[in-house]
């Protein structure tokens with residue numbers, strides 16, 4: 080949404096209002112409002128359990144980590160008067176050690192930095208993180224942002240409130256190029272998080288950390304945390320932002336009411352799904368040819384014999400596929416960009432092979448074409464890979480890490496020097512990437528990677544979200560077909576169907 084004139088006032092109000100901790104009156108008003116909303120939805124006799132914002136974040140992290148005991152840390156912008164919390168998770172109990180007041184928030188600090196760089200706050204923080212890689216390193220002694228916010232003991236400290244912090248950052252902004260401004264902010268975030276976790280580990284004697292809250296979407300910060308000598312394992316809840324609070328609140332209530340203390344996360348395909356009939360309906364009145372396309376099918380558009388000879392059957396030509404994974408691999412290896420739509424949509428901020436755009440991992444030209452046609456990412460923001468989990472140690476420097484703790488793009492890894500060429504289209508300028516590790520949770524996606532492995536030596540490909548720049552994710556079959564129609568992308572594989580768009584000259 081474009082900025083509006085009232086935004087600065089709304090923002091100042093938001094910061095002041097949300098800094099207020101919940102009290103009996105606000106809880107009563109929340110309860111009345113929620114009960115009214117639930118009643119309107121038909122839940123007349125339900126029992127309502129209110130869960131505090133950071134308790135919900137912490138519950139999601141702790142119960143989904145699989146750790147019997149751990150330190151639990153939540154960090155975000157602001158929620159229920161706090162910007163973070165520190166807990167221990169032991170014997171099925173969460174015990175809060177520290178509450179971090181919202182007035183001194185690392186999340187809001189980074190939100191301000193994003194905003195000052197003319198980017199969208201709560202949206203483009205990843206771009207700030209990516210741009211930081213292009214700066215000449217600046218020593219801490221010359222980083223004025225370290226005076227703005229930091230950590231002391233188990234507390235976040237700052238001489239400023241949220242609005243004053245914005246002004247202080249603005250006074251620094253004009254003195255530095257953008258990439259150095261981003262670098263200094265990233266350094267503050269990493270240094271603060273490391274100090275907080277180090278102190279908490281020392282005080283509790285814990286060796287594992289479970290984390291949630293929007294700040295943990297910063298994979299470079301997460302990389303610094305796993306380097307901490309006292310930390311053996313780090314699990315970041317994959318729906319770490321406030322979109323994951325519903326799961327966290329449900330887990331918290333389930334633990335309180337029924338004693339459930341663990342929740343496995345074998346996959347994140349928990350979003351909307353569509354029946355085969357709906358997929359076929361979305362293909363509309365386009366002529367359908369069954370059984371023609373398979374792994375050995377021609378790339379030419381479907382044709383029929385007319386009176387005057389051969390002519391195209393239509394702009395959008397769907398074919399039933401005997402083996403969608405094999406066909407997708409063949410097209411990807413041929414250098415094509417594939418729109419890939421399967422099963423239930425992913426929850427969380429990352430595409431994980433159900434609403435994805437796929438391509439070869441080793442081709443910078445494809446990356447540029449993808450940006451030109453669809454994504455329009457800033458030049459310094461990399462695409463990410465999906466890879467077979469068993470191939471990860473050969474592609475990445477994974478020593479000392481349990482890969483299953485961060486399978487869903489919640490951690491950065493250094494690519495091995497000998498694999499940089501293979502992954503040229505999916506790495507950052509510093510040779511790192513943010514991978515999705517694919518195990519047995521999705522047989523068709525895994526089969527696709529296994530087919531690629533036959534040709535490339537490793538099961539790895541470029542995977543980015545199925546949407547246009549600045550638009551919501553594609554969710555339904557209709558939206559998938561519509562996006563293909565609008566963009567002129569030639570190949571969409573939707574469930575068992577290959578839809579080929581021959582209406583547009585592909586750039």
Ligand SMILES: [Fe+2]
Pocket residue numbers: 132136155156157158292293320321
């Ligand atoms: Fe939050």
